[in-house]
Amino acid sequence: MKKKSVIFDEAARRFLYEYLNNPSPTSHEAKGQQIWLNYMQRYTQKQHCDAYGTAYGIINPDNDYKVVIEAHLDEISWMVHYISDNGLIYVLRNGGMDHQIAPSKRGFIHTPKGKVEGGFGWPAIHLRDAAKEESPKVSNLTIDCGCDSRQEVKIWAYILAAWSLIKMNSPNSTAAGIFAAGLVDNRIGGFMIAQVARLLHENKIKLPYSLYVVNSVQEEVGFARSK
Numbered sequence: 001m002k003k004k005s006v007i008f009d010e011a012a013r014r015f016l017y018e019y020l021n022n023p024s025p026t027s028h029e030a031k032g033q034q035i036w037l038n039y040m041q042r043y044t045q046k047q048h049c050d051a052y053g054t055a056y057g058i059i060n061p062d063n064d065y066k067v068v069i070e071a072h073l074d075e076i077s078w079m080v081h082y083i084s085d086n087g088l089i090y091v092l093r094n095g096g097m098d099h100q101i102a103p104s105k106r107g108f109i110h111t112p113k114g115k116v117e118g119g120f121g122w123p124a125i126h127l128r129d130a131a132k133e134e135s136p137k138v139s140n141l142t143i144d145c146g147c148d149s150r151q152e153v154k155i156w157a158y159i160l161a162a163w164s165l166i167k168m169n170s171p172n173s174t175a176a177g178i179f180a181a182g183l184v185d186n187r188i189g190g191f192m193i194a195q196v197a198r199l200l201h202e203n204k205i206k207l208p209y210s211l212y213v214v215n216s217v218q219e220e221v222g223f224a225r226s227k
Helices: 010-020 030-040 184-202
Strands: 046-049 055-059 066-072 077-083 089-094 106-111 114-121 142-144 158-161 210-216
Touching: 010 030, 010 184, 030 046, 030 055, 030 184, 030 210, 055 184, 066 184, 184 210
Parallel strands: 066 210
Antiparallel strands: 046 055, 055 210, 077 089, 077 158, 089 142, 106 114, 106 158, 114 142
16 A cells, blocks of 8 residues: 655645644643644544643553654744833733834734734834934834723733735746745644644554654743843
8 A cells, every 4th residue: 555645735734824824822822722633633542732731642542652742832922011101002022022023013912802903113214313223122112003092902911923824936936835924933843743643644554652742832931021
């Protein structure tokens, strides 16, 4: 029997795109983990999500020997620090967000009632003094979501820079499958370990050990939030 080795079939493509386009910042990973676990149910005998939010599927679960392959799902984001009297939101890092590229970016503010769009504010070039040009810092970044006062702004859990998956191929490109997304690190790892489970299942490969396919959380918080 010829073994199947095609990784990027249509089902895998749909899974990857849904997985990359889902917001799951550090400490808010549940929705992304559910997408991953739903896919893994077809290819593992047991699935579980622990109290921290790390999800895993197990192949050949009754063996005494255990092997782990692992990736992580969480993404960097911004968090609300405080709100000014005129309704501007000041932020802190949740993981290693880059403050130098934030000015003028769109940001999605995730609320209990849905997603609100705002923009990272920065004075226009004609309003700045070139002799006293200031660099962006976390302390002087603000997000404007169209509110005029602190009372009008609700406190939200987290803010994500707007960066959805995009295809990068030009019409004349001979390359295939080139795309970019803000979450490729490390969700492409989560995709790859899921494909390991899928190919083992489709090729009916019997392992001499239990394989734990682990999608962990809270990897991104190793970077100081407020510096």
